[in-house]
Amino acid sequence: MKSIIFKAAHEPLFFLEKEKPTPTAGEILVKIKASALNHRDVWMTKGLYPNLKADTILGSCGAGMAGDQAVIINPNVNWGNHLDYPDHSQYTILGMPTDGTFAEYISVPKNRLIARPEHLSWEEAAALPLAGMTAYRALFTKARATQKDKILISGIGGGVALMAFQFAVAIGAEVYVTSSSEEKIEKAIGMGAKAGANYKEEKWSKSFLKKYGGVDVVIDSAAGDGYGDLLKVLNPRGRIVNYGGTRGTAKINPQLLFWKELEIYGSTMGNDLEFENMVALVNQYKIKPVVDTVFDYSDFAAGFEKMEKGKQFGKIVFRWR
Ligand SMILES: NC(=O)c1ccc[n+]([C@@H]2O[C@H](COP(=O)([O-])OP(=O)(O)OC[C@H]3O[C@@H](n4cnc5c(N)ncnc54)[C@H](OP(=O)(O)O)[C@@H]3O)[C@@H](O)[C@H]2O)c1
Structure with a gap:
């Protein structure tokens, strides 16, 4: 599968054909339809983010198909037991150091998925998780x-x-x-x-x-x-x-x-309950995240450049074919 890989800070990201991940127990394979850029992805390329790991697929936000279900992915990895704060001995965010959503497929624990709000396009749905x-x-x-x-x-x-x-x-x-x-x-x-x-x-x-x-x-x-x-x-x-x-x-x-x-x-990210409540709010008011630009995944460098320059109004999204 095609994927966008981080090698090291100050080095360009690059494409790699990787093996499609095999879900382990409790996981499910998601075919990514769209994924969205967050500022943390840009900070990483500049070396301004902690605990960088070479050869990681970037991307915290994604929407796609898990079997025949349209889903979005909760980017929390191991928030921990306290609703009030993440347990920093174990907490990370999807897309560093775990492989993220800038790829054709991702394998995630089933409990990371929530149904895609029906009023959202793939691009709007991908824009939602981390920012929302x-x-x-x-x-x-x-x-x-x-x-x-x-x-x-x-x-x-x-x-x-x-x-x-x-x-x-x-x-x-x-x-x-x-x-x-x-x-x-x-x-x-x-x-x-x-x-x-x-x-x-x-x-x-x-x-x-x-x-x-x-x-x-x-x-x-x-x-x-x-x-x-x-x-x-x-x-x-x-x-x-x-x-x-x-x-x-x-x-x-x-x-x-x-x-x-x-x-x-x-305030940092949000716990899993807040993620669910956020999606419920989006469904209740039929809120549509603002998408500034949709780039084909092969044009990812242009998306990173746009965010670096702060030219956007809303989210920058990559579309996977
Ligand atoms: N704690 C967390 O969990 C968490 C989660 C997400 C993001 N973040 C952090 O929050 C920041 C924003 O993230 P993002 O993904 O929303 O980034 P983004 O889409 O790139 O937004 C950056 C925006 O910052 C605004 N800005 C720049 N300088 C400013 C200033 N002096 N005063 C007020 N606004 C200014 C600009 O707004 P205008 O274009 O309108 O001028 C720019 O569009 C980043 O530092 C990111 O790392 C933290």
Whole structure:
């Protein structure tokens, strides 16, 4: 079978014809129809991800056929017994160090599969698992977001950010966005955002507060120099959740934290129950993950390049024939 292989950091990924995997006890073979890129795949090629293993098939997200069942794959591998946090002595994510979804076939434990929501295409279904689960835990479990909250999602072009945005809009919350691109802000407004701000503009938080007032919840994956602005737009008792740190170390003004009684949370992926609840939410509201571009699997390098440049609005998907 054709597969996209990681050799080592800073070396190009390459195609390999590999043996179709043979399911062991409790496993099942899935014929992949589509798989989706996540930023972790890009971090790995740059050596910015821990525990890299040579000759691994990358890819955490996939949708395909298990026998005659259309399925999506839960990318959690061994979350552990605590719902509150993954057991890092055993927890990994599909696609490193275990072989992932960037191949024609994958063998996974049967309990990793859930029926593909019927309203989703293969590409939309492949876009859902990792981004959907991460967004669900950050928004609902950690931020405890409800319809009554004013919510700001930063960096709306991102795959997880867009899923969190769609979930927040679906439950009827008032949702705002930030982005480096006016075009992406306009797209979000077209999808139900109240308004947006360009985080590249200096003092954007000041004009945001003046125009729209404060927010109750911020969902962020950037951190870095702009973090202070996110704390500024939070209302008293506001909650900010970080599931990523794309822009590195954040500078925090402690006065803002204690004066406004702010709450900061970290969030990683989601447990299996959150995965099931996320898919149920997607089914209930007929949410369709936003797919930016579909590349034929043979064009995978173009997909990686697009994500590296941050040009996307939504998920980058590979289609397998
Ligand atoms: N903890 C977890 O379980 C988990 C799970 C998934 C992802 N992550 C991490 O979360 C991050 C995003 O992942 P992803 O897959 O959604 O990536 P992605 O699709 O590549 O999204 C990246 C987005 O980050 C936004 N961004 C860049 N600089 C920013 C800044 N200074 N302020 C606000 N937004 C900024 C950009 O938004 P605009 O284009 O709108 O400017 C960009 O589109 C990555 O660091 C990833 O490793 C963690």
